[in-house]
Amino acid sequence: MKAEIIAVGTELLLGQIVNTNAQYLSQELAALGLDVYFQTVVGDNMNRLAEAVKTASGRADVLILTGGLGPTQDDLTKEALAEVLGRTLYIDPDAMANIERFFQDRGVPMTENNRRQALAIEGGTPLPNETGLAVGNAIALNDKFYIVLPGPPKEMKPMFEHQAKPWILKHVLTSEMPIFSRMLKFAGIGESALETKLLDLIQAQSDPTVAPYAKEGEVTIRISTKAANEQEAAVKLDAMEREIASRLPEHLYANVDEPIEKTILDLMASRGLTLSAAESCTGGLLMEMFTALPGSSAVFAGGIVCYSNEMKEKLLNVPHDLLEGEGAPGAVSAETAKVLAEQVRLTVGTDFGLAITGVAGPAHSERKPVGLVYIAIAREGADTAVFELNLKGNREIIRLRAVKSLFYQLWRVLQGKQGF
Numbered sequence: 001m002k003a004e005i006i007a008v009g010t011e012l013l014l015g016q017i018v019n020t021n022a023q024y025l026s027q028e029l030a031a032l033g034l035d036v037y038f039q040t041v042v043g044d045n046m047n048r049l050a051e052a053v054k055t056a057s058g059r060a061d062v063l064i065l066t067g068g069l070g071p072t073q074d075d076l077t078k079e080a081l082a083e084v085l086g087r088t089l090y091i092d093p094d095a096m097a098n099i100e101r102f103f104q105d106r107g108v109p110m111t112e113n114n115r116r117q118a119l120a121i122e123g124g125t126p127l128p129n130e131t132g133l134a135v136g137n138a139i140a141l142n143d144k145f146y147i148v149l150p151g152p153p154k155e156m157k158p159m160f161e162h163q164a165k166p167w168i169l170k171h172v173l174t175s176e177m178p179i180f181s182r183m184l185k186f187a188g189i190g191e192s193a194l195e196t197k198l199l200d201l202i203q204a205q206s207d208p209t210v211a212p213y214a215k216e217g218e219v220t221i222r223i224s225t226k227a228a229n230e231q232e233a234a235v236k237l238d239a240m241e242r243e244i245a246s247r248l249p250e251h252l253y254a255n256v257d258e259p260i261e262k263t264i265l266d267l268m269a270s271r272g273l274t275l276s277a278a279e280s281c282t283g284g285l286l287m288e289m290f291t292a293l294p295g296s297s298a299v300f301a302g303g304i305v306c307y308s309n310e311m312k313e314k315l316l317n318v319p320h321d322l323l324e325g326e327g328a329p330g331a332v333s334a335e336t337a338k339v340l341a342e343q344v345r346l347t348v349g350t351d352f353g354l355a356i357t358g359v360a361g362p363a364h365s366e367r368k369p370v371g372l373v374y375i376a377i378a379r380e381g382a383d384t385a386v387f388e389l390n391l392k393g394n395r396e397i398i399r400l401r402a403v404k405s406l407f408y409q410l411w412r413v414l415q416g417k418q419g420f
Contacts (some may be wrong), residue, residue: 001172003041003060004023004062005038006042006043007019008049013042021153028161032165033226034062040052040055043142044074053080057084062168069149070116078148081139085146087121089120090122092118095117096115099117121139124138127147131154131155136163140172147164168222175268177225179235180225180227180256183220184220184221184254185220185260186248187217188409191219192218195212198212198248217400221244257288261290261407267415273298274351275299275354276351277300278306279304279305280305280307280312280357280358281356286401304344316344319339330368332358332365334374336357337375340375341355345379354377359372360395360398370398374388374389375389390407
């Protein structure tokens with residue numbers, strides 16, 4: 001079955017907010033086995049919204065509308081959908097009671113326009129809002145299915161998970177076997193190179209299906225199958241995972257949807273290992289990404305952002321003649337990366353020391369090109385591993401790719417695939 005997402009809101013068209021709802025819903029619908037071929041964004045206009053619904057109804061079986069459920073006159077989603085379906089609107093008593101209770105509990109008078117948030121479409125199923133006031137709706141009509149959700153993600157996601165998804169399973173996917181999926185995560189390889197390794201599997205896919213997804217620094221392969229139960233699905237998914245893993249053992253780091261830094265955290269925590277970092281061109285990005293993970297304090301002890309040469313010398317004892325002077329390798333060099341990794345490990349007192357130094361752009365530095373980055377991994381009793389990277393992209397992308405590349409090399413070390 002095909003689904004279409006209609007995001008409602010002039011603020012989306014103006015770029016004032018990002019449409020993260022479409023990303024979330026596309027992933028959730030794909031996991032249910034519903035193919036999303038189109039995503040539509042339409043402003044707060046009755047006629048254009050109605051036309052968008054009519055167009056989507058002609059090419060999709062399931063329509064998911066988000067936004068436009070608020071109390072103001074430009075919140076028109078339910079009105080437009082009701083008009084297209086030839087249905088009337090009514091005040092849902094449970095939703096109205098929730099709205100009145102909200103204002104009573106806060107001792108604030110309720111304005112009349114808040115009654116709009118309790119509107120529901122005749123013949124549909126109201127979807128309670130656990131975290132907000134606007135009630136959602138689910139309607140089945142003429143072999144088409146319409147689901148109306150609020151725009152704010154903190155309201156939309158719980159409503160979809162707890163209200164809309166069960167409704168879809170009960171009313172839409174009645175004759176479908178459930179879909180089971182597994183996410184295989186890869187690092188140190190681009191999407192095109194990975195696809196080349198798996199092209200025959202992708203082209204010949206039937207069951208399980210194989211689909212690649214790329215984001216900066218990582219690639220994901222989703223393998224999916226329909227099965228009567230989880231055990232039956234596992235047999236098929238396991239076989240496909242083994243085949244893929246046999247082709248890309250140097251790059252497959254997890255079979256759950258998590259970033260490589262989370263895999264590293266779990267590996268190091270299980271072994272009682274600690275980590276520190278020295279960052280120049282990435283300015284603390286590595287440390288921010290790692291410490292964003294719950295439980296990172298068990299592994300990450302601390303780090304230093306040594307952006308200038310002066311700080312490299314003062315805080316991490318990088319020799320001046322290594323950084324500056326006739327014939328000096330400079331701050332952007334394998335030699336400097338090596339000293340940074342070794343010195344931060346000794347200074348903080350950790351098992352591992354990581355370092356990044358390079359040219360993130362937009363202009364060259366030390367007569368060295370944008371994208372030239374050196375990363376290093378130091379550990380007591382072993383030679384320090386240093387890698388030269390030649391990265392493409394703008395400043396933001398180069399910084400992110402540098403960090404992800406260092407995480408990838410550290411993962412290889414922890415797996416015994418590299419050095420040490």
